[in-house]
Amino acid sequence: PSTEGHYLRRVLVTGGAGYIGSHVVFALQRTQRYKVVSIDNYHNSYPKALSRLEEIARSGLRADATETEKQSTVIDAYECDLTNPADVRAVFEKYGKGGIWGVVHIAAWKAVGESSEIPLTYYHNNVTATIYLLQIMSEFDCTRLVYSSSATVYGTPPLVPIPETTRLKADSPYGQSKVVCEAVIQDLMHSEPKRWRAISLRYFNPAGAHPSGLIGEDPRGRPGNLLPLLAQMAIGRIKESTLQVFGNDYPTPDGTCVRDYLHVLDLAAGHLLALDALAPDSTTFDNCPTPARYKAYNLGRGQGFSVLQILEAMRTTTGFDYKYNIIGRRRGDVPDLTADPTLAEKELGFRAKADLTTMCRDLWNWQTRNPNGYSSD
Numbered sequence: 001p002s003t004e005g006h007y008l009r010r011v012l013v014t015g016g017a018g019y020i021g022s023h024v025v026f027a028l029q030r031t032q033r034y035k036v037v038s039i040d041n042y043h044n045s046y047p048k049a050l051s052r053l054e055e056i057a058r059s060g061l062r063a064d065a066t067e068t069e070k071q072s073t074v075i076d077a078y079e080c081d082l083t084n085p086a087d088v089r090a091v092f093e094k095y096g097k098g099g100i101w102g103v104v105h106i107a108a109w110k111a112v113g114e115s116s117e118i119p120l121t122y123y124h125n126n127v128t129a130t131i132y133l134l135q136i137m138s139e140f141d142c143t144r145l146v147y148s149s150s151a152t153v154y155g156t157p158p159l160v161p162i163p164e165t166t167r168l169k170a171d172s173p174y175g176q177s178k179v180v181c182e183a184v185i186q187d188l189m190h191s192e193p194k195r196w197r198a199i200s201l202r203y204f205n206p207a208g209a210h211p212s213g214l215i216g217e218d219p220r221g222r223p224g225n226l227l228p229l230l231a232q233m234a235i236g237r238i239k240e241s242t243l244q245v246f247g248n249d250y251p252t253p254d255g256t257c258v259r260d261y262l263h264v265l266d267l268a269a270g271h272l273l274a275l276d277a278l279a280p281d282s283t284t285f286d287n288c289p290t291p292a293r294y295k296a297y298n299l300g301r302g303q304g305f306s307v308l309q310i311l312e313a314m315r316t317t318t319g320f321d322y323k324y325n326i327i328g329r330r331r332g333d334v335p336d337l338t339a340d341p342t343l344a345e346k347e348l349g350f351r352a353k354a355d356l357t358t359m360c361r362d363l364w365n366w367q368t369r370n371p372n373g374y375s376s377d
Ligand code: WQD
Pocket: 110, 111, 112, 149, 150, 151, 152, 174, 203, 204, 205, 206, 224, 225, 226, 227, 229, 243, 244, 245, 246, 247, 256, 257, 258, 259, 307, 330, 333
């Protein structure tokens, strides 16, 4: 317990400087119940995101904030790669056995198309790294895990909206790496059911940014994802005004792929609910069959939008006169990934409230305040 007597749980966020990670760190800090440790290799993120987070956390403090509340604004940040277990172990060493209460494991490579070109890199960065992390967590008695999974584990789902009971059969090495990690985590839980608790969160399509515009999505190189690409086109960082649409011959209302977009802050709030569900006083696992101290939840809104609908929403938000050109399908794309969000709502109390207009508005606010993202030039 800290001086004030109430205990700040230390939580390690892997990928803490990334788009999702930084918003999860924001959510953890806002509760002032967690002390954040970030591990990131900055392969697809910037350290500057962490200093922006400390700025946001300090601005959120009351003038008479207690020592503990002030502690929650500081992020212990380490630059290291999860595929180097010695570096990761060194971080856990700093806090000793039991010093880190739980881990939110977000760091991963996540481009569906790219994963088909370099599968070994994807399995190494996503699966090997997760196994190393779990081994080190076990060594240091850190037995609470929130795992960042993905709707891509469903491949082309037989049923839409997609319930969690859907068989897991990914259509890309990326998606398969998430399927494998979920299986590794589940088997670890089954091996020591009294010791471990874990929740996998299957993200649908995160979008938007913190309304302050201080943190947001800033992928290195050309964005692979639709929304950051459209934002960078509108701000002129990408000198194109025509969106190449990857196919309009899908079995969907307008022929282009449908995705379930949710605000990144709603997604972050889902992580907090998951961490709380791993706490000793939680009842989430009470109705769990004994061995499985493991649950997986969809994080989505249950409402799908097509590529052309997203294009229209961003045209309205930015005022940019996008053109579009239909080209061939992209490898690994599936027609419709729309979540059935009811299980997370029922068991975690999760609701993704922000609508598409809010997501586009917050994304555009971030992009206009940071035309070059975190790059200072
Ligand atoms: C959305 C739609 C494209 C760009 C991604 C990650 C996945 C997951 C969620 C982590 C698709 C179309 C895109 C373009 C286009 N993240 N598109 N032209 O593929 O649903 O999933 O985010 O788990 O790992 O890959 O999102 O934004 O890439 O694409 O037509 O220039 O936009 O075909 O239908 P996706 P996306």
